[in-house]
Amino acid sequence: MKSLLLGATILGLAMPAAYAQDKPVTVVSYNVQNLFDTIDDENNPQDDTYLSKEEKEARGKEHEEACESYNEKGSHYYKQCIELNWGEESYSKKLMTLGEVIRSFPETPDILVLPETENKQVLDDLVNKALSGLDYKSVVQLDTSNNEHNRGIDVGIISRLPLKGEPETITVFGEGDENTHDCKPTRDIVKAEFEMPDGESMYVFGVHFPSGAAYQCRKDAMEVLNKERAKLPEDANVVAAGDFNFNCTDVQNGEFQALAREGHWSYPPEIVGCAAPGSAFYYRDQSWSFLDMILVSSALRPDQDSNSTWFADLGSFHTVVTHPRQYAQDARNKVRPKRFDADNNQGASDHWPVLMRFLRRF
Numbered sequence: 001m002k003s004l005l006l007g008a009t010i011l012g013l014a015m016p017a018a019y020a021q022d023k024p025v026t027v028v029s030y031n032v033q034n035l036f037d038t039i040d041d042e043n044n045p046q047d048d049t050y051l052s053k054e055e056k057e058a059r060g061k062e063h064e065e066a067c068e069s070y071n072e073k074g075s076h077y078y079k080q081c082i083e084l085n086w087g088e089e090s091y092s093k094k095l096m097t098l099g100e101v102i103r104s105f106p107e108t109p110d111i112l113v114l115p116e117t118e119n120k121q122v123l124d125d126l127v128n129k130a131l132s133g134l135d136y137k138s139v140v141q142l143d144t145s146n147n148e149h150n151r152g153i154d155v156g157i158i159s160r161l162p163l164k165g166e167p168e169t170i171t172v173f174g175e176g177d178e179n180t181h182d183c184k185p186t187r188d189i190v191k192a193e194f195e196m197p198d199g200e201s202m203y204v205f206g207v208h209f210p211s212g213a214a215y216q217c218r219k220d221a222m223e224v225l226n227k228e229r230a231k232l233p234e235d236a237n238v239v240a241a242g243d244f245n246f247n248c249t250d251v252q253n254g255e256f257q258a259l260a261r262e263g264h265w266s267y268p269p270e271i272v273g274c275a276a277p278g279s280a281f282y283y284r285d286q287s288w289s290f291l292d293m294i295l296v297s298s299a300l301r302p303d304q305d306s307n308s309t310w311f312a313d314l315g316s317f318h319t320v321v322t323h324p325r326q327y328a329q330d331a332r333n334k335v336r337p338k339r340f341d342a343d344n345n346q347g348a349s350d351h352w353p354v355l356m357r358f359l360r361r362f
């Protein structure tokens, strides 16, 4: 009798183990701050900023004229176009630093959305050289964004999960297209469908909306995303991740929230305002913003009826700041993201990565 009881107790204790979580699927968005290769893309006048000093000097007047064609003479960007020394050493250091940062995460991402990548080659280099052995088998970088207005940077996605179907890009404001607020072409939205470990589909939109004062264009870009999301079934697993560029004022005045509601997106409770934490820091007004976010469709809410076997742990959303190269500090010892500086090859990016976990429903 005693042994029977004991057996029942052990069984009883063992029960909850059946409910233990499988490994979560982790999504990270990381704006990698101008990940350019060192090769001149003949179709892109603007990648000439990212050449070695040696190459620029050899080109002489021709290079100066190229710089002047897409930068106001005397401006910061003009100066950068003339002076930046983007040689093999800087490129390699940048690549390996990003790899070290990503490897330092307690959990390396299953899906990694990467705004500000020049072309597929830089992502292949990242995966093969800096992230080798981590099993990133899906590399999405369609290199379609307008070069003239955006330096030729695109949003890329790498993943351990297999792709389903062909990824595609959505033009946000087309060249020569009429749009309400005269917005210039911006980075294309990239859309990819991945196969979750149980076979379910997960749609990922990678975004990089207009920054800074282009507030109206940022809102219009979000409307484009909302329209694309509406083309997918209401009960689909959908994630939108990337650099939305909504600054903390856009959040404080409720503009971002209104657009998120319109697109039926849920977002993490950390998205509130201008105090820390955030993924980017504005020195001018000393404020923090989650320019980088991860939004999810209703089907991924744990508190809503859903046929999905997955849900988003919205509370798991946070910055991942795990490597010394990610840190800059001011005189008062306050920390913020440390941008990569080609002069000394220090730093990583002017953004911190953000992470969210996706778990199996009980």
Ligand SMILES: [Ca+2]
Pocket (backbone or CB within 6 Å): 036, 037, 038, 039, 040, 041, 047, 050, 118
């Ligand atoms: Ca290039």
Ligand SMILES: [Ca+2]
Pocket (backbone or CB within 6 Å): 040, 041, 042, 043, 044, 045, 046, 047, 048
């Ligand atoms: Ca070029």
Ligand SMILES: [Ca+2]
Pocket (backbone or CB within 6 Å): 117, 118, 119, 143, 144, 145, 152, 153, 154
């Ligand atoms: Ca490109």
